[in-house]
Amino acid sequence: MDYINIKLSDRKKRNILALGAQSKGSFCFLKKDKAYFCESFGNLSDIENFENFQQHIKRVQRRIGIKPEIIACDLHPEYTASRHAFEMVKNAPRLRSGREGLRVNQIQHHEAHIASCIADNEVKGKVIGVAFDGTGLGSDGNIWGGEFFIGAPKKFKRAAHLKYIRMPGAEAAIREPWRMAFSYLYDIYGPGLYSSAGEFSNRLDKKSIEFIAQLIDKKINSPLTSSMGRLFDAVAAMIGICGEVEYEGQAAIELEKAISHPRTTRVRGRQPSAISCNKRYNFKYLDRKGLIIIDWAPVIKGVVKDLKSKKSKAEISLKFHDAVCCMIKDTCCFLRKKYRVSKVCLSGGVFQNRYLTACIRPLLEKEGFSVYCHKRLPAHDGNIALGQAVMA
Numbered sequence: 474m475d476y477i478n479i480k481l482s483d484r485k486k487r488n489i490l491a492l493g494a495q496s497k498g499s500f501c502f503l504k505k506d507k508a509y510f511c512e513s514f515g516n517l518s519d520i521e522n523f524e525n526f527q528q529h530i531k532r533v534q535r536r537i538g539i540k541p542e543i544i545a546c547d548l549h550p551e552y553t554a555s556r557h558a559f560e561m562v563k564n565a566p567r568l569r570s571g572r573e574g575l576r577v578n579q580i581q582h583h584e585a586h587i588a589s590c591i592a593d594n595e596v597k598g599k600v601i602g603v604a605f606d607g608t609g610l611g612s613d614g615n616i617w618g619g620e621f622f623i624g625a626p627k628k629f630k631r632a633a634h635l636k637y638i639r640m641p642g643a644e645a646a647i648r649e650p651w652r653m654a655f656s657y658l659y660d661i662y663g664p665g666l667y668s669s670a671g672e673f674s675n676r677l678d679k680k681s682i683e684f685i686a687q688l689i690d691k692k693i694n695s696p697l698t699s700s701m702g703r704l705f706d707a708v709a710a711m712i713g714i715c716g717e718v719e720y721e722g723q724a725a726i727e728l729e730k731a732i733s734h735p736r737t738t739r740v741r742g743r744q745p746s747a748i749s750c751n752k753r754y755n756f757k758y759l760d761r762k763g764l765i766i767i768d769w770a771p772v773i774k775g776v777v778k779d780l781k782s783k784k785s786k787a788e789i790s791l792k793f794h795d796a797v798c799c800m801i802k803d804t805c806c807f808l809r810k811k812y813r814v815s816k817v818c819l820s821g822g823v824f825q826n827r828y829l830t831a832c833i834r835p836l837l838e839k840e841g842f843s844v845y846c847h848k849r850l851p852a853h854d855g856n857i858a859l860g861q862a863v864m865a
Contacts, residue, residue, distance in 0.1 A: 476511040476533055477849055481863065482595055490530070490541035491861035492554035494582065494609075494854040496721060498526050501858035504539050508592065508862055512855040517553040527557075545578045545865035547585075547857070549610040555579070578865040581629075582609030583617050585860030586820035588626040592863050593856070594845040599625050600816040601632075601808050601842075603801060605823035606854070607647065607702030607722070616640065618700025618821070619767070621804055623812050626864045632812070633765035633804050635704065637697040641688040650706035650724045651677065651716040655685055656695075657707045657773050672780050673711045701797070701823050704769055708793050711776055712786045722822060729826050731790040753795035758807070765804065772796055798832045806840060818845045822853040 484506045493499040498514030511533060515522040534541075546558035558577045565575040586609075587602030602622035611617035612631075619635030639656050640646040646653050654673060655666075662669040664686075674682075688695045702725060709715045709724035714731055718724055754775035757768035772793065779789050809815055817837055824830055830846060837844045850856040 476509045479508040479510055479592060479849070479859065481506045481508055481592060482597060483863075487542040488539050489543045489545055489862050489865045490534075490539075491545035491580075491858040491865060492547075492558050493858035493861065494547050495549070495552040495554065497851070497853050497855035497857075498522060498554070499855050499858040500526065500530055500533075501862040502533060502537060502539050502541070503862040503865075504537070508859060509533060509537055509539075510850070510859050512851070512858070523553055523557075526554075541575065543576060543578050543865050545580055545858075545861035547610070547861070548579050548581050548612070580861040580864050581612050582857065583611075583620045583821070584622065584626075584629045585857045585864060587622055587629065587818050587860065588863045589850060589856040589858075589860030590818040590820040590845055590847055591626060592859055593847050593850050594818070596816060596818065596845055598816065599623065599812070599814045600818045600845075601805050601812075601814050602629065602818045602820070603805070604821045605701035605819075606821035607700055607823075608698070611699075616696050616698035616700060618698060618702055619704070620699065621765070621808060623808060623814060626860075631764065632808055633767060635699040635701060636759075636766050636768045636770075637699050638703070638769075639689045639692070639695040640698050640703065641685045641695045643694050643696055646703070647706075647718075649717050650710040652685055653703045653707040654710035655682055656689060657704075657769065658711075658777075659686060659689060661770050661773055670711075670777055672713070673777075676713070676716075701821075704772075705823070707773070708776055708789075711773075712780065712789050714786060714790075722825075725823070725826065728790050729794070729828050731786045732794060732828060753792045753799060756796065756800045756803075758803075765807065767800060767804065794826075794828055795832070798829060798836055801833055802836050802840060805837060805842060809842070815841060816843045816845065820847065820852055820856065824852040 489503040491501040496516050498517045499512035502509040514526040517523045544558040546555040562575050562577050583604035586604040604620045606618045609617050621633035622629040623632045624630050641652050658666045658670045667674045705725035709728040714727045715724040754772040757771050759766040834844045
């Protein structure tokens with residue numbers, strides 16, 4: 474497996490090995506101003522994938538002749554790569570007294586996404602970083618995934634994020650998006666959702682939802698998340714597209730496929746002027762001591778209203794996608810006014826959505842932003858290792 478050679482604008486004093494995340498295995502060696510990036514190892518929880526991952530690390534290390542001094546990994550302690558990082562340090566030869574040995578530097582998942590996009594595009598100066606994906610441990614212990622940052626690598630500030638919501642059953646809520654749909658509706662309507670949510674609540678098994686409600690009420694195995702990926706899952710489940718998934722990202726993929734409209738026939742290169750921020754659902758913005766909380770409640774209510782009005786899945790999906798695009802634009806405009814930053818970096822698995830990226834770039838550029846998406850690296854977790862290396 475070949476690696477990508479990326480020249481960086483800053484030089485590092487120490488040699489670094491970054492081990493990436495979990496679901497899209499990647500690693501990156503960094504020596505001075507050169508990064509050697511290698512990805513596509515799949516989910517590292519698979520023993521065969523992890524062994525292949527380890528073998529390639531050794532192979533690339535021999536080829537480029539580098540001895541790491543810092544091992545960078547994700548904040549999540551249960552990721553295979555994170556555990557491996559600490560094992561490497563534990564098993565490293567002891568150095569003489571007075572010399573610093575091999576050490577671990579844990580990097581927040583979504584900050585690494587943005588740092589990766591910055592390095593991939595050789596962006597200089599501060600940026601507005603938009604990191605949207607399914608999951609990643611945040612510095613507050615919650616599950617992040619709908620994040621806006623201000624700054625540059627090592628100096629990022631969380632400036633805005635989606636309002637937190639419970640993930641009933643944790644990992645089970647990822648496998649069964651109907652759980653997320655229930656969680657959003659339960660947060661808004663409470664027990665009254667059975668009469669308020671219409672078609673969706675009629676599809677649910679009463680015993681199952683009583684159990685899920687108890688998980689949420691008692692905060693049992695129901696972590697808080699700000700994930701945009703989970704919001705996509707919820708909308709897909711609400712409109713009957715995907716209640717359970719067979720592969721990662723299935724609900725969001727099928728929600729994008731559901732879009733059908735004359736102006737989306739050129740979705741891979743459509744006219745940017747076609748999007749309208751007037752015909753879509755609305756997010757609400759709350760200021761919490763300088764941190765912007767983006768409330769999804771009006772969006773969920775809008776979907777419920779359209780379901781009751783028998784609007785098509787295609788129309789609801791279109792309005793939801795456009796709402797996300799306009800929310801990104803509105804949030805970036807607010808942050809630019811506050812922080813005087815006009816460069817925007819987009820990263821995370823949600824930006825694999827071709828409709829979303831085709832719409833948001835021209836929408837932001839029309840507002841005077843310089844917009845950067847990944848060029849050589851994927852938008853998903855496969856890019857994490859480069860960002861970790863840059864930030865370590």
